Amino acid sequence: MQVERDEIYGIAGESSSGKTSFIKVLAAAIRPPLRVVGGSVEYNFAGQRIDSTKASEAEIKAIRWRHLSYIMQGSMSVLNPVRRIEKTFGDFARSPLGLDCRAFRERIEEHLDHLKLPKSVLRAYPHELSGGMRQRVTIGLATVCRPEFMIADEPTTALDVVVQKDVLSLLRNVQKEMGASIVFVTHDMSVHANIADRIGIIYAGRLVEEGPTRTLFTEPKHPYTAHLVASLPVIGDTRPRPSLEGRPPSLADPPQGCRFHPRCPLAIDRCKREVPPLETVGTRHRSACWRAQEVEPLVRPEATVAGAGA
Amino acid sequence: MSALLHVDGVSKYFAMGGLLSRTQTAAVRDANFRLEQGTPEIFTIVGESGSGKTTLARMILGLETPTEGEIRYKGNPISGLSFGAARRAFMTDVQPVFQNPFEAFNPLKRVDRYIESTAKVFRGITARADLDAAMDEALASVGLSLAEVRGRYPHELSGGQLQRAAIARALVCKPKVLIADEPVSMVDASLRMAIVNLLRTLRDDLGVSVIYITHDLATAYYISDRIMIMQKGRVVEMGAARQVLDDPQHPYSRLLKASVLSVTDAGQGNLEPARDLMEASRTALEHADASRLVEQGEGRLVRMAG
Ligand SMILES: Nc1ncnc2c1ncn2[C@@H]1O[C@H](COP(=O)(O)OP(=O)(O)OP(=O)(O)O)[C@@H](O)[C@H]1O
Ligand SMILES: Nc1ncnc2c1ncn2[C@@H]1O[C@H](COP(=O)(O)OP(=O)(O)O)[C@@H](O)[C@H]1O
Ligand code: SF4
Ligand SMILES: [Mg+2]
Ligand SMILES: [Mg+2]
Numbered sequence: 001m002q003v004e005r006d007e008i009y010g011i012a013g014e015s016s017s018g019k020t021s022f023i024k025v026l027a028a029a030i031r032p033p034l035r036v037v038g039g040s041v042e043y044n045f046a047g048q049r050i051d052s053t054k055a056s057e058a059e060i061k062a063i064r065w066r067h068l069s070y071i072m073q074g075s076m077s078v079l080n081p082v083r084r085i086e087k088t089f090g091d092f093a094r095s096p097l098g099l100d101c102r103a104f105r106e107r108i109e110e111h112l113d114h115l116k117l118p119k120s121v122l123r124a125y126p127h128e129l130s131g132g133m134r135q136r137v138t139i140g141l142a143t144v145c146r147p148e149f150m151i152a153d154e155p156t157t158a159l160d161v162v163v164q165k166d167v168l169s170l171l172r173n174v175q176k177e178m179g180a181s182i183v184f185v186t187h188d189m190s191v192h193a194n195i196a197d198r199i200g201i202i203y204a205g206r207l208v209e210e211g212p213t214r215t216l217f218t219e220p221k222h223p224y225t226a227h228l229v230a231s232l233p234v235i236g237d238t239r240p241r242p243s244l245e246g247r248p249p250s251l252a253d254p255p256q257g258c259r260f261h262p263r264c265p266l267a268i269d270r271c272k273r274e275v276p277p278l279e280t281v282g283t284r285h286r287s288a289c290w291r292a293q294e295v296e297p298l299v300r301p302e303a304t305v306a307g308a309g310a
Numbered sequence: 311m312s313a314l315l316h317v318d319g320v321s322k323y324f325a326m327g328g329l330l331s332r333t334q335t336a337a338v339r340d341a342n343f344r345l346e347q348g349t350p351e352i353f354t355i356v357g358e359s360g361s362g363k364t365t366l367a368r369m370i371l372g373l374e375t376p377t378e379g380e381i382r383y384k385g386n387p388i389s390g391l392s393f394g395a396a397r398r399a400f401m402t403d404v405q406p407v408f409q410n411p412f413e414a415f416n417p418l419k420r421v422d423r424y425i426e427s428t429a430k431v432f433r434g435i436t437a438r439a440d441l442d443a444a445m446d447e448a449l450a451s452v453g454l455s456l457a458e459v460r461g462r463y464p465h466e467l468s469g470g471q472l473q474r475a476a477i478a479r480a481l482v483c484k485p486k487v488l489i490a491d492e493p494v495s496m497v498d499a500s501l502r503m504a505i506v507n508l509l510r511t512l513r514d515d516l517g518v519s520v521i522y523i524t525h526d527l528a529t530a531y532y533i534s535d536r537i538m539i540m541q542k543g544r545v546v547e548m549g550a551a552r553q554v555l556d557d558p559q560h561p562y563s564r565l566l567k568a569s570v571l572s573v574t575d576a577g578q579g580n581l582e583p584a585r586d587l588m589e590a591s592r593t594a595l596e597h598a599d600a601s602r603l604v605e606q607g608e609g610r611l612v613r614m615a616g
Binding site: 161189191215 | 498525532
């Protein structure tokens, strides 16, 4: 896959489909037992090319936070519980920014102000902040050095709807203003619907469909995507929603052929034997399905809109 | 009609801070509602983080004592059911399912052993064949089977399977009431619907009343009979779920609805916060001390000034 400048690329897929493993590779956070067995990830940071799968520790350190930042799953895992927020900012951003103490402090305070966080959070310990504030702080850490590329793993999953919307809009505004790229991972399709420019769907460790956000919601060309977007209930609509039967396959011993075939309503014999390639099915739209052209949306979007207005 | 569960004027205050700077958090203030016997329903509680949902659930389960008010189960105060056989009978009838299935299960204990010990303790079943039959029945009603689960540890099941196993553990008691505290917030869209559809089946086929606690208004709309919306410990609106969510009256209920991310305009990047509603909701909260729930007819209650 390719991620453009100034673009939010959403990655969706069910739990244990490999989202986190994949973006750890993108983020150059590759630690045993995780190991890259093939392929490459090439970044172009203002003309400077770097492959996150092969770069040395020192090369990664030089781009970390300044060019490439990573918001890990669960904000608490980045925020050290026994360190005040200001110390954590120092740990992350002091050396990449290369500012003296005063200038650094000013820069951080200005940045927090921009994220609508009071200065007082700098003196706080993580547990003294609400979930929403912690998530803003994490976004603050990831954006303070104005990186060109950000990777965010489920950054809003634990938040309630009001705070979630606020945090998402903040993240998007910061991204637009910096012209940065974001790879945004979540299993929540309604989040993707509102933040992603394009979406990639992962199933059992493979990218099975990719396309502009609107296209994936209205004209999915992979049965798994069709299922994902149809399973979302909508306020105002009580029609039964399908749930996907079966379980995610074991990645240690995945099904032969198309990995979705044991759960796929369109599966034919060929699907059990041959792996479908990821092929172009429309404008910037790719799908890995032998029957891509026959996939229909499971819930008519018009009907949903009408229902929601009732 | 007689009440199955009656939450009667219940408040809970927690003391916060050191001995000198003691302040009180009102986790729940004057909550009132009842579930009737013989009419199983899905009663949903929604509200932001920290609004008191879990505290209320814990009080209903008898894990926390109300500071004020009383909770009665079939007419008996549950505070009087704290020991022995009465306690066990109550716990058999009222069963919890928690938010994070990975935390609810001990990682070192086999999932089937959990269900088995629940069957032993609460149903008093001892014979091997009877235990297996009870477990298999409970697992079958959540779309699993004993064969699939036997011998497995929590990490060997997917999140959705584990959450269904957690529900099966509760069902092995043949409860009258299931209290599900954010049972779907950890699971993805496809499994979410499997679990939500399951709660509906429990109501319709097994006659179980479900107290469904969630942030997710869309699933609440989809399955609930009644809904109760909480803001900072106070009930701000309550009534028939569809009625309330189609046309919320309290500013906070409106804010909640307006904050739900819509998929109908996918790709439009519609993230503009509803500033006017945030403001109105904040104002309502500031004046909440001088407010009360006002009856609107058909069991609908809305908190208003005065
Ligand atoms: N044991 C406790 N000691 C002190 N304060 C508590 C305790 N339990 C809860 N609280 C406080 O009571 C309020 C309500 O908490 P509760 O956990 O019930 O909310 P909630 O709606 O379930 O939130 P969430 O969605 O985050 O789980 C919060 O302000 C919380 O900090
Ligand atoms: N440290 C690890 N050791 C062994 N297996 C792992 C490790 N981390 C992840 N996996 C496995 O890799 C697969 C993908 O996991 P993950 O990337 O965490 O998925 P997701 O983020 O989509 O939930 C799963 O089968 C998981 O069990
Ligand atoms: S290739 Fe076959 S099994 Fe796979 S998604 Fe397409 S139709 Fe279904
Ligand atoms: Mg993950
Ligand atoms: Mg809670």
